[in-house]
Amino acid sequence: MSSKEVARKRFIDVFDELVEELKEILVSYKMPQEAIDWFVKNLNYNTPGGKLNRGLSVVDTFAILNNRTADKLSDEEYKKVAILGWCIELLQAYFLVADDMMDQSKTRRGQKCWYLVEGVGNIAINDSFMLEGAIYMILKKHFKKDSYYVDLLDLFHEVTFQTELGQLLDLVTADEEYVDLSKFSLDKHSFIVIFKTAYYSFYLPVALAMYMSGISSESDLKQVKDILIPLGEYFQIQDDYLDCFGTPEQIGKIGTDIKDNKCSWVINQALLKATPEQREILDNNYGKKDDKSEETVKQLFKEMNIEQIYNDYEESIVEKLRKQIDQIDESNGLKKDVLTAFLNKVYKRSK
Structure with a gap:
């Protein structure tokens, strides 16, 4: 395995843990199994594909700022910063699932767009909301006791709104009809x-x-x-x-x-x-x-x-x-x- 593949695997391992945590939240709500399975499939289909550049950038940036390489971060530090990286990847997944429907796109990351997967259709609208909601459940669980918790929430909310403004201007400027x-x-x-x-x-x-x-x-x-x-x-x-x-x-x-x-x-x-x-x-x-x-x-x-x-x-x-x-x-x-x-x-x- 190249060092790049090792880094990617370590990062993806954190995502697998987060999926389990999110699943546990749904279980605690007494959500029926079929809905839990659907949400897990949504998470796995839409989040970890692609190059993961945004998520891995959080890890790499944190390492540089702390005068280390990513592989020298302690397990605890690594997990925490990787979770922030996955929150961006969830944000990206939320945007892409919705964006593909708006653009009527056919493929994404070499596979069918989520809304085109058999049985999904318009349920993808709610699935995109759930990908966004997952960000805030994760941040609450892992960062609530940190002094910068509100800064994280504030940043995610503001950047989400800014991205949606960009999408709005894109859609009204480039009317397909x-x-x-x-x-x-x-x-x-x-x-x-x-x-x-x-x-x-x-x-x-x-x-x-x-x-x-x-x-x-x-x-x-x-x-x-x-x-x-x-x-x-x-x-x-x-x-x-x-x-x-x-x-x-x-x-x-x-x-x-x-x-x-x-x-x-x-x-x-x-x-x-x-x-x-x-x-x-x-x-x-x-x-x-x-x-x-x-x-x-x-x-x-x-x-x-x-x-x-x-x-x-x-x-x-x-x-x-x-x-x-x-x-x-x-x-x-x-x-x-x-x-x-x-x-x-x-x-x-x-x-």
């Missing part, structure tokens, strides 16, 4: 990706590890937020780019942004430089559900040299973020390495 490219703009795209992705995927893991490490001043939280939010925006722009230019094998799903009329970075760049003829092609083909229209749009993106625009953007944002990281004040225990680790994970990724 009525395609209107004049609704799109880079400013809207920026708001959507910052609120829908950057807060919970980048800021939340680091802030949780900081609270557990006793680094919680407003100035330190602001320092990391000022780097992690633009980094999260870069990550999502990269995601938009890969959705269009990556292969399903690379990205673990079939890219649907063009057919779904998404207000993605790629279409916004195309709209900025489109000639009247090119704009007409986009108006006639973007957001259409058929393969031919999608291929026409992809071809146009290639002709417009969107790939080069993306490569130039990537180099400039990474240079800017590296300079910002260099200026971090480490006097209260914050470490530049935390932010460098995040940047290195994102830079030039292909999936």
Whole structure:
């Protein structure tokens, strides 16, 4: 086993314990067995798949802040910080189960979306609520006696609301029934990706590890937020780019942004430089559900040299973020390495 596989296994072992704990809560409520089995299946199907980057980032960040590697954390410390990581993975699962229904997506992480699993259907709406509710049952059990318990609750509630605001703007901007490219703009795209992705995927893991490490001043939280939010925006722009230019094998799903009329970075760049003829092609083909229209749009993106625009953007944002990281004040225990680790994970990724 590689060290990465060992780390992943240790992390997943904590999830298995949490599933048992959640099961015990349902048993204590005298919940019928069929409902308990359903909830366990929901937890196992939707939470531990994927790369687990957000959850593992909490562990890695905590280790860096405490001058150790993750494998040198005591069992007690490791379990506690891994639980915070799993709370983010549960939050992610909650968003994805609902998001897949809203987008009518077919696959997620190489398997059928939960609502398409036989017998699930609209029950997935309630299942998504239960994934979110599980976060707060877990936090109560493991952190209620800690001085930063309210900070954790506050952070999860705020970041959840921010993510939902991003999703709202995404949905009203990219109506699948009525395609209107004049609704799109880079400013809207920026708001959507910052609120829908950057807060919970980048800021939340680091802030949780900081609270557990006793680094919680407003100035330190602001320092990391000022780097992690633009980094999260870069990550999502990269995601938009890969959705269009990556292969399903690379990205673990079939890219649907063009057919779904998404207000993605790629279409916004195309709209900025489109000639009247090119704009007409986009108006006639973007957001259409058929393969031919999608291929026409992809071809146009290639002709417009969107790939080069993306490569130039990537180099400039990474240079800017590296300079910002260099200026971090480490006097209260914050470490530049935390932010460098995040940047290195994102830079030039292909999936």
